[in-house]
Amino acid sequence: MGAMPTQVEGRRGGAVGAKIDFRDGHWIVPDHPIIPFIEGDGTGPDIWRAASKVFDAAVTKMSGAKRSIVWREVLAGEKAFNESGNWLPEDTLDSIREHRVAIKGPLTTPVGGGIRSLNVALRQILDLYACIRPVRYFAGVPAPVKEPRKLDVVIFRENIEDVYAGIEYKAGSAEADAVIEFLSGRFSAKIRPGSAIGIKPMSKFGSQRLVVKAIQYALKRHKPSVTLVHKGNIMKFTEGGFRDWGYEVAKERFSEQTVTEAEGAKRKADVGKLVIKDRIADAMFQQLVLRPDEYSVIAAPNLNGDYLSDAAAAQVGGLGLAPGGNVGDGYAVYEATHGTAPKYAGQDKVNPSSVILSGVMMFEELGWDDVARAIVRGLEGAIAEQRVTYDLARQLPGAIEVSTSAFGDAIIEHLS
Numbered sequence: 001m002g003a004m005p006t007q008v009e010g011r012r013g014g015a016v017g018a019k020i021d022f023r024d025g026h027w028i029v030p031d032h033p034i035i036p037f038i039e040g041d042g043t044g045p046d047i048w049r050a051a052s053k054v055f056d057a058a059v060t061k062m063s064g065a066k067r068s069i070v071w072r073e074v075l076a077g078e079k080a081f082n083e084s085g086n087w088l089p090e091d092t093l094d095s096i097r098e099h100r101v102a103i104k105g106p107l108t109t110p111v112g113g114g115i116r117s118l119n120v121a122l123r124q125i126l127d128l129y130a131c132i133r134p135v136r137y138f139a140g141v142p143a144p145v146k147e148p149r150k151l152d153v154v155i156f157r158e159n160i161e162d163v164y165a166g167i168e169y170k171a172g173s174a175e176a177d178a179v180i181e182f183l184s185g186r187f188s189a190k191i192r193p194g195s196a197i198g199i200k201p202m203s204k205f206g207s208q209r210l211v212v213k214a215i216q217y218a219l220k221r222h223k224p225s226v227t228l229v230h231k232g233n234i235m236k237f238t239e240g241g242f243r244d245w246g247y248e249v250a251k252e253r254f255s256e257q258t259v260t261e262a263e264g265a266k267r268k269a270d271v272g273k274l275v276i277k278d279r280i281a282d283a284m285f286q287q288l289v290l291r292p293d294e295y296s297v298i299a300a301p302n303l304n305g306d307y308l309s310d311a312a313a314a315q316v317g318g319l320g321l322a323p324g325g326n327v328g329d330g331y332a333v334y335e336a337t338h339g340t341a342p343k344y345a346g347q348d349k350v351n352p353s354s355v356i357l358s359g360v361m362m363f364e365e366l367g368w369d370d371v372a373r374a375i376v377r378g379l380e381g382a383i384a385e386q387r388v389t390y391d392l393a394r395q396l397p398g399a400i401e402v403s404t405s406a407f408g409d410a411i412i413e414h415l416s
């Protein structure tokens with residue numbers, strides 16, 4: 001990390017906090033970065049209390065007073081609405097933009113129209129084009145497959161285009177009818193009158209920058225392969241485009257470090273290179289169940305990546321342990337992948353692992369790998385001891401059910 005951070009503000013204990021910066025494609029992380037957090041609604045405060053205690057303990061464990069996080073609370077969801085009458089105050093968006101990296105608990109989705117979703121707003125404003133979901137097995141977690149430990153993948157899902165472009169018109173609307181008329185008149189497309197219409201735009205630019213991110217991640221972490229998942233046999237120009245553009249950018253930008261599966265590592269010089277391969281989406285669902293250890297980093301368009309992320313998480317014991325991050329160039333927001341579980345709010349009961357593992361992703365992105373590893377070992381230790389929250393305890397005969405905060409403390413005891 002060459003350059004020194006310039007803007008100084010904020011304070012935690014004796015530490016003066018500074019802003020994280022991003023220059024020439026690299027994070028510049030001060031020793032005491034200011035990180036905005038949204039604790040979330042429902043069970044969010046219980047989870048955040050436990051998770052932030054784990055984060056602080058892990059940073060202290062690995063570096064004493066040399067490093068710390070200067071947490072800055074920003075509001076969204078019910079808490080923001082109760083305090084300001086606004087579900088998503090501009091201040092929150094400004095603060096996340098200014099500090100570049102943030103973490104959030106689950107938020108209530110308000111019922112009723114006209115309210116902006118935080119995730120959609122952040123995705124658009126900060127151009128968070130990669131939704132990253134690591135999925136791995138933690139020993140001792142009940143899982144529906146025989147060999148869950150064979151699955152260890154990181155899914156990079158395109159986050160802006162495809163169905164997330166949100167171009168959809170209701171059946172019988174003037175917009176849908178106009179599109180139908182245009183397509184049938186100009187291109188003789190056969191569309192049943194009165195159909196609903198959805199448009200699936202996928203660009204070379206959007207596809208390639210996602211694949212580049214996946215390849216860079218795989219190279220940095222010495223992963224064996226990147227698999228492009230698509231439905232290009234049917235949708236040749238959108239999904240097939242994703243595959244072709246992916247191979248193209250791998251060749252153009254990473255020819256020294258990658259080899260395609262089709263070429264194979266026939267030359268001595270290609271042995272040990274990152275393998276780029278592709279699979280058709282439906283086959284990929286089978287493959288992940290039958291031969292999960294053949295896959296490592298996965299890059300997928302929006303909708304396929306959506307299904308694949310949850311299916312993979314279910315295979316290793318469910319979404320309760322699945323973290324997520326929405327990442328762009330110089331901006332990243334990490335979040336729980338589950339909702340607010342409102343029936344348990346304030347009971348100190350639910351599993352905080354999704355937010356804790358999202359924090360692990362955050363530390364890895366910022367280059368604090370030692371902190372990330374310590375937290376993972378802490379979580380492995382707590383689960384191995386079978387001191388777990390209700391969701392895991394009810395599936396594990398003999399396990400001791402503990403509260404959210406006690407589970408966090410068990411993780412802290414096992415930090416190493």
Ligand code: NAP
Nearest residue numbers: 106107108109320336337338339340341342350351352391
């Ligand atoms: P949910 O909050 O994910 O809860 C569904 C069930 O999942 C819970 O009843 C519980 O199962 C289990 N669960 C969820 N989080 C858990 C945790 N941390 N530990 C253990 N078990 C957990 O889904 P929902 O009830 O459909 O949604 C509630 C609210 O959250 C809605 O307003 C929704 O829009 C919002 N939401 C927000 C996000 C987000 O901000 N990222 C994501 C999804 C939903 P059991 O009942 O079996 O114990």
